[in-house]
Amino acid sequence: MEIRKLVKSFGTNTVLHGIDLTVNKGDVVAVLGPSGSGKTTLLRCINFLEKADSGTMIFDGQSYDLGQMRRNQIAEIRQKTAFVFQNYNLFANKTAIDNVTLGLTSARGMEKSKARDIGMEMLEKVGMADRAGYYPIQLSGGQQQRVAIARALAVNPEIIYFDEPTSALDPELIGEVLQVMRQLAREGMTMLVVTHEMNFAQHVSNRVIFMEKGEIVEEGEAGAFFEDPREERTRAFLRSIQER
């Protein structure tokens, strides 16, 4: 997946000033940056939850004009992607297993029993199989987020976008979610992760992007990024994180 010159503004306020971004198959890319830097907006534009003003997307060899996406083009790309939200957004009226299978049965017309098998397999993967019949409200934040990851996996996406997946969690629940994500990374899943977890960015992702004020300030291999950042702004950011 490739993004060229993505511009997005809300009214007169431009929040993304021409973002260029490439994610190759098997990449785990972490997007860092202070709040308000446009990280989440970038992710939402890439998955068309927000409409970008202009830009180009190349997905699976196909080129799309982000400024004027047609509905069927959006649907086409969304069939190959998945999204994990900061606040989980599990379907409140569905049990864990139904949350995972709904995208298969309703959007892809898969048979119920087959979808259920896939659903259980995915719940197994995130360690939530024993909670299959529970409604979201009966689960902890970490459990909900793991179900949300299972839901994302079930549609067999080529890339999963994570929007600060651990930011709404209590500290003791962050670990279980990160562990699932680490496992996905090992299995070669392509992931684009907006995060505040420096540990994850440093040790799990293979590339790191640092954003500020709607621009990509620095981009590099995870190791080099943390050990020897080139830009002063990146250094300032990393210092402020470490001081915390």
Next chain:
Amino acid sequence: MFVIPIKTFQKKEKNTSKKMSERIWNILIEGFGKIMLASIQVTIPLTILGFGFAMIIAMFMALVQYAGVPVLRQFSRIYIWIFRGTPLLVQLFLAYYGFPRIGIVLNSFVCAVIVFSLNEGAYCAEIMRSALEAVPEGQMEAGYCVGMNYLQIMWHVVIPQALRTAFPPLSNSVIAMLKDTSLVAEITVADMFMAAQKIVGRTYEPLWLYCEVALIYLVFSTVLTFVQRYCEKKLSAYNSRETEAASVK
């Protein structure tokens, strides 16, 4: 009971008062039969039909507003504005006594069903609209992100949640409507209240008969309240933290 202290009158008085209570008792028994018959013939079917159509209208009006369908959205606002802004009794009179002047003559029961559907539909449309809008935006976004389209998300996710939210106020509406059906007596529909009125006209016992009919309305609304409570419990599965509600597999 008035007591007359003169001994000689006492026996006679006892007799008359016994006769009096017997007469009232008989009137009440006769009244009960006729009121219940009217409830089966008119009040209950009118409530069910009126509310059924009202729900269909409400769902449609709420959805076109929620989805922002051009033209239909404005139409829905105007409809609600008119039917919520004018008295039910006036609407009944206009439809039954007024419309024949422009050549629209309706059977009084049909007229009552139409007016109640439209009036109740306007209120329920607002309940449904607010319930739809109360479903968090993230539910829709999550649906898109697993590849569902707008209609699929509405059907599987948004509408079921909105119905759950709307259930208590809708129950409130149906109870209010059951009682409001007493207005149809004014356009010659022989409902429970008219049955009572007829007997009052003959026997001059308004106190007892109107108490009786009030009590029967009370019983009906109480039954509805119990039904509401039962259904709410059933519907609240995903709203309660009790894990026993979630029997795995």
